[in-house]
Structure formats: structure tokens, C-alpha cells
Amino acid sequence: MLLAIDVGNTQTVIGLFDPPLPTAGPAGRAKGPGGELVDLKHHWRLATVAERTSDELALLLVELLRLVGYDVSASSDVSRHLSGIAVSSSVPRVTTALREMASRWFALPLVVIEPGVRTGMPILYDNPKEVGADRIANAVGALDLVEPPLIVVDLGTATTFDVVSAAGEYLGGAISPGIEISMDALFAEAAALRRIELVEPRKVIGKSTVESMQSGVVYGYAALVDGLCRKIMDELGEAHVLATGGLAGLIRPLSEVIELHEPWLTLHGLRIVYGRNAGPEGSEAG
Numbered sequence: 677m678l679l680a681i682d683v684g685n686t687q688t689v690i691g692l693f694d695p696p697l698p699t700a701g702p703a704g705r706a707k708g709p710g711g712e713l714v715d716l717k718h719h720w721r722l723a724t725v726a727e728r729t730s731d732e733l734a735l736l737l738v739e740l741l742r743l744v745g746y747d748v749s750a751s752s753d754v755s756r757h758l759s760g761i762a763v764s765s766s767v768p769r770v771t772t773a774l775r776e777m778a779s780r781w782f783a784l785p786l787v788v789i790e791p792g793v794r795t796g797m798p799i800l801y802d803n804p805k806e807v808g809a810d811r812i813a814n815a816v817g818a819l820d821l822v823e824p825p826l827i828v829v830d831l832g833t834a835t836t837f838d839v840v841s842a843a844g845e846y847l848g849g850a851i852s853p854g855i856e857i858s859m860d861a862l863f864a865e866a867a868a869l870r871r872i873e874l875v876e877p878r879k880v881i882g883k884s885t886v887e888s889m890q891s892g893v894v895y896g897y898a899a900l901v902d903g904l905c906r907k908i909m910d911e912l913g914e915a916h917v918l919a920t921g922g923l924a925g926l927i928r929p930l931s932e933v934i935e936l937h938e939p940w941l942t943l944h945g946l947r948i949v950y951g952r953n954a955g956p957e958g959s960e961a962g
Contacts, residue, residue, distance in 0.1 A: 683765035691943035730776035762950035764809035817945030831921035898930035
């Protein structure tokens with residue numbers, strides 16, 4: 677099995693895939709009755725803590741795996757359960773700790789999305805090294821699920837838009853403050869406003885301060901997604917739109933352009949990149 681780890685600024689998402697490498701063709705894209713990726717056996721969402729050491733990360737992963745019936749403690753044969761680890765990370769300190777963890781505690785192949793790693797996708801950014809690892813993983817995963825051209829909307833700490841051409845090239849995209857960042861700024865600067873639950877309000881025209889804030893944030897971000905996607909399509913042409921990220925489930929029902937919600941898209945992309953670097957046709961990287 678493969679551990680896929682996506683380290684974001686706010687949250688870290690971990691997935692356990694079996695088999696570890698994607699199957700070629702439609703079988704590799706099979707979905708369960710709820711639309712889930714059938715090969716994703718378990719997943720976890722944790723707070724990102726940059727101060728965690730490699731030893732703490734190892735302990736955390738061992739305990740998470742033990743919860744679902746896999747013993748990968750130092751005294752066991754790790755290779756009986758795990759074949760490798762794939763990582764995308766926006767937090768350099770955590771990236772370093774994960775490298776140390778994989779080397780010291782697990783002795784497994786590690787693939788980190790970074791310059792020099794095979795992604796199978798041309799990156800047509802002015803400086804390809806500037807593209808976030810999670811954005812690359814999203815684009816690779818989306819290209820495996822739908823025909824290009826396509827747009828990936830990731831509603832996480834930031835709200836990002838990543839664009840893939842009809843030829844399967846990463847073209848670039850757009851970045852805006854995420855929903856929670858915007859809310860934090862509003863609370864910090866407006867003394868009379870308090871924190872609210874992020875849910876869809878009853879109406880667009882709020883009848884209370886709480887409903888008005890919910891309307892502005894929830895409907896406002898749905899309009900942002902629709903508006904930017906349409907602007908992108910003015911340049912790109914018609915495209916499929918996929919959504920991912922922790923808040924995608926909130927925005928997707930209110931969007932007019934989002935066609936597919938895949939909450940584990942980044943993990944799926946990581947799995948594919950791992951296969952292109954540490955699989956039978958790739959060489960170990962990271």
C-alpha cells in the first residue's frame with residue numbers, strides 16, 4: 677500500500693491506497709457508489725503543526741495506521757503493509773521532517789513533488805519551480821479523471837484555480853485568499869463582528885448579522901468561483917471544472933460551473949506521480 681501525504685498550511689491530509697500504483701485505463705478511475713475513489717482505503721485530515729519532529733510524525737502515522745488494523749511499528753516488517761510514501765508539501769519544515777521520518781523509521785521509497793520529479797505534465801509557468809506541489813498534484817489527478825481542457829478549483833487555505841490545456845499542459849491559474857483567511861481578516865478588523873459557522877444561509881438577503889455574513893462569504897465565494905472560471909474559459913475555451921479542498925463541499929452545490937467534487941484529488945495526483953517515479957517504469961526520487 678501507498679501512503680500519500682498532502683501537507684497544507686492549515687491541514688494535512690493523509691491517504692492509504694491499495695494497490696499503491698494506479699491501474700492503466702478506465703479501471704484506474706473506478707469509483708464507488710458514493711463517488712469515492714475505490715482504491716483509497718482510508719484517509720485522515722489533521723492540523724498541520726510545523727514544529728512536529730520526524731519522531732513525532734512517525735509515531736502519529738503508526739498510530740493512525742494501527743487504528744485501521746495495520747501494525748507498522750519499528751518491530752514489525754513495514755514492507756508487509758507499505759510500499760512507499762508520496763508527499764506534496766507547502767511547509768518546508770514539515771517536508772524536511774517527513775524525509776527524516778521516512779529514512780529513519782520506515783526505510784521506504786519516498787517521492788516528494790519538487791523540481792526534477794517526473795509528473796508527466798509539461799509545466800508552462802514562467803518559472804515552473806514556483807508552482808505549488810499541491811497544485812501540480814491536483815492537475816495530474818484531474819487529468820486522470822476527466823478529459824482536458826479543465827480547471828481545478830481548490831478551496832483550502834487559499835482558493836486556487838489551476839488550468840490544464842487540451843494538450844494536457846499545465847498553463848497556470850489564479851490564487852485568491854481562502855474563505856477562512858477572509859473570515860479571519862474580517863474578525864480582526866471589524867470589532868463588532870464575531871466568528872460564525874460556515875453554512876449556507878436560508879436566503880441571500882440576510883435578516884441578521886450572522887446570516888448576512890454567511891451570505892456574503894458562502895454565496896460570495898460561489899460567485900467568485902463561477903466568475904473566475906468563466907473568465908478563464910474566455911481565454912481557454914469551454915472546460916470541465918473540478919473542485920477539491922476542505923471547503924469544496926460547501927461551495928459546490930451553489931456553483932453553476934463545478935461539475936465534479938473530488939475531495940481526495942490531491943492524494944490521487946500524488947499516487948500517480950509516485951507511480952511515475954518509484955514504480956516499475958520510474959526510479960526512486962525524493
